[in-house]
Structures are given as C-alpha cells and as structure tokens.
Amino acid sequence: MGKRVLMNGNEALGEGAIRGGCDCYFGYPITPQNELTAYMAVNMPQREKVFVQAESEVAAINMVYGGAAAGKRAMTSSSSPGISLKQEGISYMAGAQLPGLIVNVQRAGPGLGDIQPSQADYFQAVKGGGHGDYRLLVLAPASVQETHDFAAQSFDLADKYRMPVMILTDGRLGQMMEPFELWEGKIETFDKPWALIGAKGRSGNAIHSYWGQAPGLEIVNLALQEKYRLIEKEEVRFDTYKLDDAELMLVAYGTSARLCREAVDLACADGIKAGLLRPITLWPFPSREISARLARMKKVLTVEMSAGQMVEDVRLAVNGAVPVEFYGRLGGAVMTVREIYEKIKAIA
Amino acid sequence: MVMTPVYKKPKTLRDASMHFCPGCGHGILHKLLAEIIDELGIRERTIGVAPVGCSVVLYDYLDLDISESAHGRAPAVATGISRCLPGAVVFAYQGDGDLASIGTAEVIHAANRGEHYVTVFVNNTIYGMTGGQMAPTTMVGQASTTCPGGRDPETMGNPMRMCEMLSALDSPSLIARVKLDGPAGIRKTRATIKQAFEYQMAGKKFPFVEVLSPCPTHWKPRPGKRWSASARKWRRFSRSRCSVNSACRTGIFCCRGFDGSRLPRPLRSRMKGNLTNVIPAKAGIQEVLA
Ligand SMILES: Cc1ncc(C[n+]2csc(CCOP(=O)(O)OP(=O)(O)O)c2C)c(N)n1
Ligand code: SF4
Ligand SMILES: [Mg+2]
Secondary structure, eight states, rough: OOOOEEHHHHHHHHHHHHTTTOOOEEEOTTSSSHHHHHHHHHHHHHHTTTEEEEESSHHHHHHHHHHHTTTOOOOEEEEEHHHHHHHHHHHHHHHHOOOEEEEEEEEEEETOOOOEETTTTHHHHSSSSSSSOOOHHHHHHSHHHHHHHHHHHHHHHHHHHTTTEEEEEEHHHHOOEEEEOOOOOOOOOOOOSOOOOOOSSOOOOEEEEOSSTHHHHHHHHHHHHHHHHHHEEEOOEEESSOOOOOSSSEEOHHHHHHHHHHHHHHHHHHOEEEEEEEESSSEEEOOOOOOOOTTTTTTTEESSSSSSSHHHHHHHHHHTSSEEEEOOTTTTTTHHHHHHHHHHHHHH | OOOOOOOOTTTOOOSOOOOOOTTHHHHHHHHHHHHHHHHHHGGGGGEEOOOTTTTTHHHHBBEEEEEEEOOOOOOHHHHHHHHHOSSSSEEEEEEEIIIIIIHHHHHHHHHHOOOEEEEEEEEOBBTTTTTTTTTTTTTOOOOOOBTTOBBHHHHHHHOHHHHHHHSSOOOSSEEEEEEOHHHHHHHHHHHHHHHHHHHHTOOOOOOEEEEEEOOTTTTTOOTOOOOHHHHHHHHHHSSSSSSSSOOOOOHHHTTTTSSSSSOOOHHHHHHHHHHHHHHSSSOOHHHEEO
C-alpha cells in the first residue's frame, strides 16, 4: 500500500504524472491550476526531467507535441481559456497520432469568466474543441486520490492508443486538500518505432498530420475512427452508488458527483429510491451502462455545474425511455447538496 | 577507362521529384541542407522540424527524422524535441509567413531562451503556399493578392526585419542573412548554414540564418519574359548597399521601396536610429549578401 500523504488536487496530479513516467512538462500560468505548474517546476528538475515555462499555452502544447514526437511522455496543464488556446495543437496531436497528457482544471466562462470552478468545458473536451474528426480520451476524477491515480495511469493509455488523453477536473477539485495514497503501480513500456530519435540505420521517420494526396487522408481518418471504436469497447469507466434498487438515476461527474452522493443519502433516508451513476470516462461515455439500467428507472436526473452539456449525452443514452431532468448552476456557482436534494424531491 | 564520380546526389536527399515551381529557392535549399548534413556526418542524429508553407513536406525530400509543425509553431516543437534529446542536432525550417507573422511569439521566445536548435528562415517576401498574399516581409511597393496596389507602409507597416529584431536579444549565438542568388550567393548560403549547424553541435545557442529566396511564381512573371520586373528589382536591390547605413546590407528590406524609390525622409531617419540601436555588441548580424 502506498504511503498516505496530504496535498491539494493540483499537486497530487503533478505527483501522479511523475509517478506515471512523465518525462517533460510544459506550462503557462493560469488560476486555478498554478499549484500544478509550481509543483512540476520543483519536482521535475529534481528528477532530471524537463520543465519549461512556455510563452503561451499555444507554445506549451506545441512543446508537448515535440516531446511526444521524440518518444517521450509529455504533458501540459491549464485552465479553460488556456485550453481554448491549445485546441489547434491538440488537433495536430490527434492527427499525427501523438500521445500526451493535457490537464484542464476547469474555471467558469465564457471569455475570461472567473477563476471559480465550473464544468462548462464538457463540450470542448468531449465533442472535439479543435478541428477535424478526432476524439480525446477524457478522464474525470472526483477526488484527490482519483486525480492522482488517473494522472499516473494516463500515459499508459495515451501510449497504448497513440493519442492525447485529457484529465478534466475543476477549480474545486484542484484546490482542495485530501489525504490520499501515493500510486505505486507499474508503468508499461511501449515500443515507439515511429519516434524521432535520429534515423540510425534506417530511413527517416516522419510525424505529420498533412496528407496532401487523396486518398491518404481518408484512410488515416478511417484508421482513427477504428481506433476510437475499439476504445469505446475497451475503456469505458464509471462508478455507481446505491443504484441497484434505485428508481431515480442521478448522473453526474467530478465535483457535482460528490455532491450528488450526499444528496442520494439524504433522499434514501427519506425513503426516495435514488442512486448515482458517475461517468469516469466522459469519452468514451458510458452510454450502454446507462441504458442497461433503465428498466427499473422512473426518471433520470443529470446534475452539472453548467447550463447542461453532458445531459445531451445522457439523453442520447436514455433515448426517450424515461424522462431526463436537469439541474445545473452556472458561471462558477457550485450547487449545494440541499439544492440537489430539493430537486430530487420535486421530481421523485 | 575507369570513371570516377566527381559529383553525387547527397545521401540525405531522398529519390523523389520535388513539387516546387521551377526556379524556387526551396529546392536549392533542401539540397544544400542534405549536403551539409552529409558533410558533417550527422544524418543519424539530426531531427528536422518542417513548417506549414510550400516546404511542408520536407520529410518527403530529406531522409531524416522529421516532424511537421502547426503553422508558426516550429520553434515550440523544436524546443520540445531538443529539450528531450540533448545530444541531437535539431533544426527548424520556416517560411516568412510562418516565422515572422503567425509564429512571431514562438520564435522570439525560443531565441530568448537560447534553445539549442538551428533556424533556417526562408524569406521569399510572400505567402507562397496560399497563393501569393502579403507577408510581414513583403517589400514596400511589392504587389500581392492582398496588396494589389503594392505594399503601402502607411497602413501596412514596413517589412519586418527579423534578424535585427532577434539581435536585440542576448542569447542567440549567430544571426546571419544570406541570399540564394547566383553561384556566389548559394555558396555563401551553404557555408553560413553549415556554420550554424557547427555552432549548434558545439552547444552554442539559437543559431539563426535568414535566407533570401526567390518565389518566381508569386513574383508575377510576365509571359515571354524570364523574370518579372519585380524579380529583377529584387535581384538588383539584394546586391545594393544600404543607402541609410553603410554597414547594413538589408537595403532591400527596409530602406527602399520595391520599385527602387527611396522612402520619405522622416521614415529613413527613423530607421537609421532603429538600425544602429538594434545591432548589439554581443550577437551582431552577419550580412553575407554581396
Ligand atoms: C493556422 C493556419 N492559418 C493559415 C494557414 C494557411 N497557410 C498555409 S501556408 C501559409 C503561409 C505560408 O507562407 P510562408 O510561411 O511564407 O511559406 P512559403 O510558402 O512562402 O514558403 C498559410 C497562411 C494554415 N495552414 N494554418
Ligand atoms: S509558390 Fe513560390 S515558394 Fe512555393 S514552390 Fe512555388 S516558387 Fe516556391
Ligand atoms: Mg514565404
């Protein structure tokens, strides 16, 4: 069992990434993720790993692209406005099939918004964000422990599928402190015959997303889609709470899922049969897992710190079988357990 | 009779037919790079970064490990690669739209950090790949699809002088401007880029070579004439000494209109001030345009 320590979510994420074999970190200051960059500034050089403060998020993601092209485990982190700037580079990484870790400690938007926690970047993370037909594998932790563990595991996933992985947390998860156990898992090593390390005894490798001559680009796109279908089959992660004999299914991720757990307890104490399904991978989304549990359900309630983004995927999964209700707070406001409990009572 | 080869295609040059227009500087420069890499014996530890522009498929022509980069982001990609592979020889190949417009921030900060990679900056005063639009380096009076009446410094600014701008920084070890014009110019280009690679291999920071390069296609050739009037002027001015600062040979890109006219007096004297200010004691600019 790993040693128990106390850190905030951002620092725990940094330590997790280092334990997951992170070779290089490239960042740019933005609240509420600054503790992560600061943690890496201290701890990466200490372990003789690369740390660079880039001149912008655009540069940082392209440094990740370069590090990944050189076969290294590369990462960057930011918060919402900075993640918007990274979208071009993320699309290029997806197109060039480069692995890497991108962390979004979400804050409220649109625009400069505020540094308060939010879940309004779901669409950006899950539906693309950048241009072209691509996906990110998106992991949504709901505790400091998970933030730490997912960071450690993310590079294996990225290398296995040769694609960028995103960890989607928020200002609350990033800033709060919780005791957790240090990850002591084993890192997988992957052959990277495609990496740019110097063409010793072979012809040169090329990393690119440009395919000037048809039908190259369609073939590459079809191969990407095939990979995405495989990931949808293999990598869906979710968690349930008191769902077995529930008649009302709450669906929530990250910070709102923590609040929903407590609201479920209050509801159950009142005799309302409520339970929670918490998506951990936002893409691939646990659609089948939701639809397979609808037989007993009278209703579904999605709770998000947004105007309702994930609820669209929940509605697709439910496909009209039962009504899907929504409760959300916007612009950096975090709902209380009481508010969720009142909503449950109102619809149950 | 025994035949001995006196000239061979460089090993680093792939057996591919290039897509460049006849007379384009990119093809010449690709060959020079291949020759330099062969001569230095560094093919197996060299990593190139290609830009977005007419030279985007550098990897189809040079048999090296090469990464494409997003438009203007080559300095960041080269930073990522060279930080991760300290023993490698890394170079970035960038056009003028790529480096001096969309990627201005990236190149200035990579230069300031003193990143360990060579920059080959191909300045053809135009956006070649997208069809001949105005670049930050387009000469005063030069026509393009987006400045059909010629570049007017009043509203479009004067051509950006990247060598001068970068030489205001302390880190770069070499800042040079050369031109791909005539055998002498090509030989000097080759020698200067080779020097830049040697600097990088010796651990010196951010060697930077600007290569003035022709884009015959978008310099609007006239049917029946070998060179357009503008291209002939480019050649003439690329040889002329600066009329403002005799130590400077960037005349074509800053002090003169593309049509040969001298710029208005106030502008000239302002630039004179600029020019003396931007040449630092430490780095200096090598001008090998003669
Ligand atoms: C983000 C982005 N904006 C615009 C373009 C379109 N584009 C492709 S090449 C290019 C300019 C290339 O000009 P330059 O860098 O001077 O290279 P050249 O073709 O002249 O060698 C532009 C604007 C792009 N690919 N990506
Ligand atoms: S458009 Fe200009 S830069 Fe591009 S290949 Fe043709 S001549 Fe060369
Ligand atoms: Mg150009």
